[in-house]
Amino acid sequence: MIMRAVAIGRYGGPEVLELVELPLPEPKPGEVLVAIRAAAVNPADGKWRAGMFAGFAPVGFPHILGYDVAGTVAGGDGLPVGTRVAAMLDPFIKGGYADHVAVAADRLVAMPDGLSFEQAAAVPTAGLTGSQLVERAVDARPGQRILITGATGAVGRFALDAARRRGVAVVAAVRTSRKAEALALGAEAAIALGEEDWTGVPFDHVVDTVGGDAVAALCRHLRPGGRIATAATTPIDPQGLPATPEFYAVVADAERLGRLLEAVAKGEIAVPIARVMPLEQAAEAQRLTDAGGAGGKIILAP
Ligand SMILES: NC(=O)c1ccc[n+]([C@@H]2O[C@H](COP(=O)([O-])OP(=O)(O)OC[C@H]3O[C@@H](n4cnc5c(N)ncnc54)[C@H](OP(=O)(O)O)[C@@H]3O)[C@@H](O)[C@H]2O)c1
Secondary structure (H helix, E strand, O other), X not given: OEEEEEEEOOOOOHHHEEEEEEEOOOOOOOEEEEEEEEEEEOHHHHHHHHXXXXXXXXXXXXXXXXXXXXXXXXXXXXXXXXXXXXXXXXXXXXXXXXXXXXXXXXXXXXXXXXXXXXXXXXXXXXHHHHHHHHXXXXXXXXXXXXXXXXXXXXXXXXXXXXXXXXXXXXXEEEOHHHHHHHHHOOOOEEEEOOOOOOOOOOEEEEEEOXXXXXXHHHHOOXXXXXXXXXXOOOOOOOOOOOOOOEEOOOOXXXXXXXXXXXXXXXXXXXXXXXXXXXXXXXXXXXXXXXXXOOOOEEEEEO
């Protein structure tokens, strides 16, 4: 039995992504075989492809990228065949750019009714990262005010939603063209990142999804004792800041993912999807994601 996948045989640009046929994964005990209907393209996919993480986490080739999948159970342990499921895969193993993947059963969440496979695939990594940044990394408390950079992006909008639910006021630092959207999503104020400074009371914490000098400049408005949590790979220069930026890496959390999928299914959180593309166009999908500005997730459909 074989499956179709898009794999890399070496590190490089999007051109190293190749459509291949590989043996159908055989689920081990405690694993479920999922027939993938939709897989998200995340910014990290291009970084793995380019070898940015090769120093501490080299991959074996061929390597199938892709963290986030939604599909139906096709075999293995634990769940009836045909159950609609979504998951964040192990970020070091991955395997989303394929028509099947074997997933540890405890990573899988049954999809709520009414949610499409494309919407479900758009949630796991972005949703878990955004909500964990607010609730775990900085643990913002009701009544506090936090800065969220890139607040209308995939991670940022889940961070904004998590803050709003906790009664935490949000100052959103976004592109000028996204300020109105950030306010509509519930931010108390929106400023153009890199163009406007913050003149209000200091932030209790900073949740960053962009990184770089413009973010560092705003971090100067952090109150002493506050934290700076960043998910971005572009570093924030700590010089002159009230706190040292701390990198936060998402962790799997099926229970939290279930809550996020429910919220999206109920329309409480909008997850814009910019494009749904066939699996064989993964290289073009990554070019678009690498370039930024897509305005939503790019989803691959095998
Ligand atoms: N550490 C972890 O565990 C983890 C997990 C998930 C994601 N991440 C990282 O978090 C970052 C965000 O991921 P994402 O999925 O949310 O990406 P995304 O959907 O592209 O969102 C990023 C947002 O930031 C905006 N942005 C980028 N540069 C900007 C700038 N200079 N000024 C103003 N706005 C800017 C983008 O706008 P444009 O689209 O217009 O550029 C976009 O709205 C990526 O670096 C990703 O690799 C890390």
